[in-house]
Amino acid sequence: MMEITRAETGGVSFADVFGRIDSKTAPEAEKILRTFAEEQEGNVIVNCSGLEYISSGGLRILLVIEKELKGSGRHVILCGLRTDVEKIFRLTGFTSIFTIEKTVDDAIAHLR
Amino acid sequence: MQTQGWSPFAGDEDLSFFPMIRKIDILSSNSYLIGSEDDLILIDPGAITEQADRILSVISDLPHNRQLSGIFLTHTHMDHCHSLVSHPGLSSFADIAYSHVSGVHALKTEDYGVTQATLLGKRLYPTLLGNPLFSENQEAGRYGLPEETITLPGGLLITAYHTPGHSPESICYRIGESLFIGDTLFAGSPGIAGLVGYSRDDLLHSLNGLRQMISSEDITVCYSGHGNPIPAADAIRSIDLVLRQVEKLSGIETQTPGRMKETALFAEDLMAEIDENLTIISGRITFVSHMLDELEEGDSAGEISSVLDGAAVDDLLARYNSFAEEYRRGAHQPILLALNAANIAGKLERLIDRGGLGIVIEPWLIDHLDELINDYMTLFRGFRPLATLKDCNPTALCRKVIDSFDPRQADQLLESASDDDFAAALALRMGQVQVVNEGSVTVCTTDENLSAIMDPIRFERAALTLITRYAACGADEMTITIEKRDEDAVQITLSTGDTPPDTRQLRYLRQAFALSGGTVLRTDEAMAVRYPAGRTFI
Numbered sequence: 033m034m035e036i037t038r039a040e041t042g043g044v045s046f047a048d049v050f051g052r053i054d055s056k057t058a059p060e061a062e063k064i065l066r067t068f069a070e071e072q073e074g075n076v077i078v079n080c081s082g083l084e085y086i087s088s089g090g091l092r093i094l095l096v097i098e099k100e101l102k103g104s105g106r107h108v109i110l111c112g113l114r115t116d117v118e119k120i121f122r123l124t125g126f127t128s129i130f131t132i133e134k135t136v137d138d139a140i141a142h143l144r
Numbered sequence: 145m146q147t148q149g150w151s152p153f154a155g156d157e158d159l160s161f162f163p164m165i166r167k168i169d170i171l172s173s174n175s176y177l178i179g180s181e182d183d184l185i186l187i188d189p190g191a192i193t194e195q196a197d198r199i200l201s202v203i204s205d206l207p208h209n210r211q212l213s214g215i216f217l218t219h220t221h222m223d224h225c226h227s228l229v230s231h232p233g234l235s236s237f238a239d240i241a242y243s244h245v246s247g248v249h250a251l252k253t254e255d256y257g258v259t260q261a262t263l264l265g266k267r268l269y270p271t272l273l274g275n276p277l278f279s280e281n282q283e284a285g286r287y288g289l290p291e292e293t294i295t296l297p298g299g300l301l302i303t304a305y306h307t308p309g310h311s312p313e314s315i316c317y318r319i320g321e322s323l324f325i326g327d328t329l330f331a332g333s334p335g336i337a338g339l340v341g342y343s344r345d346d347l348l349h350s351l352n353g354l355r356q357m358i359s360s361e362d363i364t365v366c367y368s369g370h371g372n373p374i375p376a377a378d379a380i381r382s383i384d385l386v387l388r389q390v391e392k393l394s395g396i397e398t399q400t401p402g403r404m405k406e407t408a409l410f411a412e413d414l415m416a417e418i419d420e421n422l423t424i425i426s427g428r429i430t431f432v433s434h435m436l437d438e439l440e441e442g443d444s445a446g447e448i449s450s451v452l453d454g455a456a457v458d459d460l461l462a463r464y465n466s467f468a469e470e471y472r473r474g475a476h477q478p479i480l481l482a483l484n485a486a487n488i489a490g491k492l493e494r495l496i497d498r499g500g501l502g503i504v505i506e507p508w509l510i511d512h513l514d515e516l517i518n519d520y521m522t523l524f525r526g527f528r529p530l531a532t533l534k535d536c537n538p539t540a541l542c543r544k545v546i547d548s549f550d551p552r553q554a555d556q557l558l559e560s561a562s563d564d565d566f567a568a569a570l571a572l573r574m575g576q577v578q579v580v581n582e583g584s585v586t587v588c589t590t591d592e593n594l595s596a597i598m599d600p601i602r603f604e605r606a607a608l609t610l611i612t613r614y615a616a617c618g619a620d621e622m623t624i625t626i627e628k629r630d631e632d633a634v635q636i637t638l639s640t641g642d643t644p645p646d647t648r649q650l651r652y653l654r655q656a657f658a659l660s661g662g663t664v665l666r667t668d669e670a671m672a673v674r675y676p677a678g679r680t681f682i
Contacts, residue, residue: 054465055458085465087419088426089458095434116646119616120420124427125577129434 033057036064039079044140045072046111050082053090062093069097074106077139081112091126098129107131111139145195153178154365155321159300162202164195165372170264170479173224173327173369175199178319179206182298185214187317187324188369189234191226191266200233213296214240214275216304218326218369219314220247220259221339222266229271239274242294244306247313248276257340258311262401265477277315278306287360289353307354309347309390311339316354321364328354329368329382332389335483338399338526347390355383396526401478407523408478411485412468413652414520418492419461420649421513425505426454432504432574436567444567451500457492464488486524489517503568504575508548512605519659531599531661535678538596538603538636539589542624545607546587549580580615589626595678596634598661606656607638610671613649614640634677636662639670 034057035050047068053061069076076097098108111133113121121127133139145166153159162177172190177199179185184203189196203210215237217225227234228241229251243251250258254268261268277292285291290306303318310331317324330336331347358366358376366379374382397403429452436445464484471481501510519529547553561569611622625637653671654664662673 052465054462055455056462056466058458086423087458087461088423088430088454091423091427092430092454095430099434115617119613120423120427122579122616123424123577123612125431125574126427129431 034061035082036061036068038068041136042140044077044143046077046079046136046139048079048082050084052085052087053083053093054085054087055089058087058089058093061090062096065093065097066100069101069106075109075143076101076106077109077111077136077143079112079136079139080110080117081114081136083114083117086117086120088124091120091124095126095129109133109139109142111136145198150179153320153322155362156319159320163367163373164190164198166190166195166370168370170223170483172226173218174367174371176324176367177202178300179210180298180300183213183296183300184210185216185296185300185302186212187216187367188218188224188326189215189227189231191223191264193227193231196227196231196234199227212237212240213298213300214242214294214302216302216315216317216324217241217243217247217273218316218324219244219311220250221311221327222259222261222264222268224326224369225251225259226261226264226266228273229269230267235269235271238271241273242275242277242304243273244313244315245276245279248273250313257400258313260339263339263399263404263477263479277304282306287353287357288349289357305354305357307350309343309350310336311341312343312346313341314350318361318363321362323354323358323363323366323379325354325366325379326369329374329379329386330370332386332393334486334521334525335399335479337390337393338396340398340400342398344390344393344396348387351383351387351390355380355387358383393526397528399479399526404478404482408471408481408485410523410655411482411520413648413655414516415464415468415485415489416648417652418489418513418516418520419465421509421516422457422461422492425501425509425513426452426457428575428577429454429501429504431577432571435574436571439570441567441570444571448504448571451497451503453495456495460488460491460495482524486521489520493517504571506576508605508608512609515602515605529659531602531659533597533599533661535595536598536600536603537592538594538598538626538634538675539587539592541600541603542587542607542626542636545604545611546585546624548608549578549582549585549611551576551578551582579612581620584615584620585611585622585624587624587626591628594626594628594634596636596675597678598675599659602656602660603662606653606660609656610638610640610653613653628677629674632677633674635665635672635674637670637672641669 033051037048039046039048109131133142145164150160150162153161160179164175172192173188175190176187251271254270256262282290292304294302305316307314307316310327314326358380363376366374433445433449467484498510522529557569558573619641623639627635629635657664657673662675665672
């Protein structure tokens with residue numbers, strides 16, 4: 033089960049991810065995040081506080097989106113990672129690819 | 145379920161045959177209907193309602209109001225005969241059912257062990273079969289196997305051979321050139337060998353007798369309890385394989401429901417660990433490939449990303465996780481989770497090219513993955529994972545673990561690389577993601593020369609896993625204390641602070657340190673493990 037919804041705080045939109053991003057859900061997650069990024073300007077905030085599990089396929093789709101944005105000087109900002117998910121980012125080296133903030137508010141502050 | 149309708153029976157045009165072949169699983173066996181002019185028999189009714197309904201509907205579609213004249217059980221495991229004890233339409237035929245006398249007893253007395261009813265989650269009802277076989281004649285026949293001939297009211301001849309091993313009441317039935325062999329060819333398979341009632345010696349004897357019988361008699365085809373028909377020559381080759389498999393299975397533990405639960409729990413912990421380990425490996429490959437791409441080393445990036453089929457690995461893990469989720473909701477018995485985990489672990493093992501991974505992944509992570517898969521398969525086959533215990537200096541071992549986190553070691557790889565080797569050295573360096581900060585782990589000991597009896601390789605991997613996982617969860621001050629608690633024991637305490645990984649991982653780490661030869665004392669804010677003291681190093 034995976035769900036990505038659009039949320040807003042203080043006039044800033046962000047993507048809210050829930051559930052598991054694995055081989056079954058990664059293609060759908062990639063599609064939704066790409067559409068969300070296309071409809072946005074500037075950096076893209078992805079709130080992962082509801083993300084329970086991410087597989088290597090999930091990491092790959094985040095990297096694909098980051099690379100697509102990077103061409104136009106934009107980036108993915110991840111926030112709210114649960115300890116278990118952040119552990120995977122650290123163990124794979126992905127913390128050096130992405131900007132990671134503690135909370136949505138921190139991510140918005142980073143944006144500004 | 146494959147059914148091709150009625151067809152002539154191999155080697156006897158006067159008989160007709162209606163096989164119901166299922167895909168291989170432990171939910172239900174194949175069923176076979178055989179009809180002569182005046183007799184109609186069923187071999188193994190199976191365990192699924194739809195299958196029993198189908199059997200009854202095939203019979204009711206026959207002209208002249210034909211009725212069954214005999215039901216023959218190859219054995220009384222529930223996947224072969226649950227419909228006979230529970231299906232309203234079939235249970236009324238119990239009085240014309242045939243089984244080995246001990247199988248008749250097992251069903252009459254509701255023996256949840258021998259019938260595997262507990263293991264398969266099936267309910268038994270006291271059922272009295274009308275025709276016990278081998279109640280008197282237990283003398284070995286021509287091939288060393290007791291045999292008994294049954295003549296049905298319409299004259300159909302069936303020879304029963306008592307072939308214990310898979311279970312005490314296993315029987316093979318011969319009709320003309322065909323032999324119905326029940327689960328004989330699965331009896332040595334991991335997870336199946338060692339079921340309650342399994343006997344290695346009996347199985348070896350039965351397999352040798354069957355091999356001899358198939359080779360000497362006019363048997364042309366064997367019908368297995370699961371899977372497709374097997375030509376006689378192939379059946380002999382399969383028996384040879386099972387014989388070799390069973391000969392190696394000395395000393396396996398009985399696969400009781402309790403042990404299967406333990407195996408399923410171990411499967412959950414190990415599969416979660418395998419999942420995390422493969423995510424790290426696959427994620428690091430993606431990471432290194434991405435970094436090389438950024439450095440405009442496109443060829444090397446492509447080469448690195450091809451060392452593991454990450455999509456296939458992810459797919460297998462997702463399949464396992466979705467099955468495990470159903471299991472946790474109570475949809476499956478522990479044996480099914482254990483079998484599923486073994487199936488997925490075997491497929492993952494075949495996807496892993498150790499040589500290829502070695503160009504980017506630290507050797508200990510690959511060895512750790514190997515160890516996880518091997519330990520699970522060892523337990524699943526009915527053995528206990530082994531520790532290779534020896535006299536070790538635990539302080540030296542712990543210092544070695546900590547030194548391996550020193551980034552200068554990894555940097556030396558780059559410094560010593562020639563121009564030709566630079567891209568490869570760079571990939572390997574990038575693959576060594578620094579998770580543990582320099583100076584964040586310290587070793588304290590009262591005596592540098594302490595000695596303990598332990599498995600140094602298992603200890604190193606368990607310690608490396610614990611430290612990296614805690615560090616990745618945010619622990620930045622860890623201490624390893626090594627002390628002699630009394631004359632007989634050395635205690636290693638890995639203090640990690642208050643940021644433990646999840647309960648499941650903690651349970652795995654307990655297992656890992658226990659398998660290194662230690663007794664795990666506590667796991668709250670520290671993993672304290674006690675090892676027997678060894679000879680003092682001077």
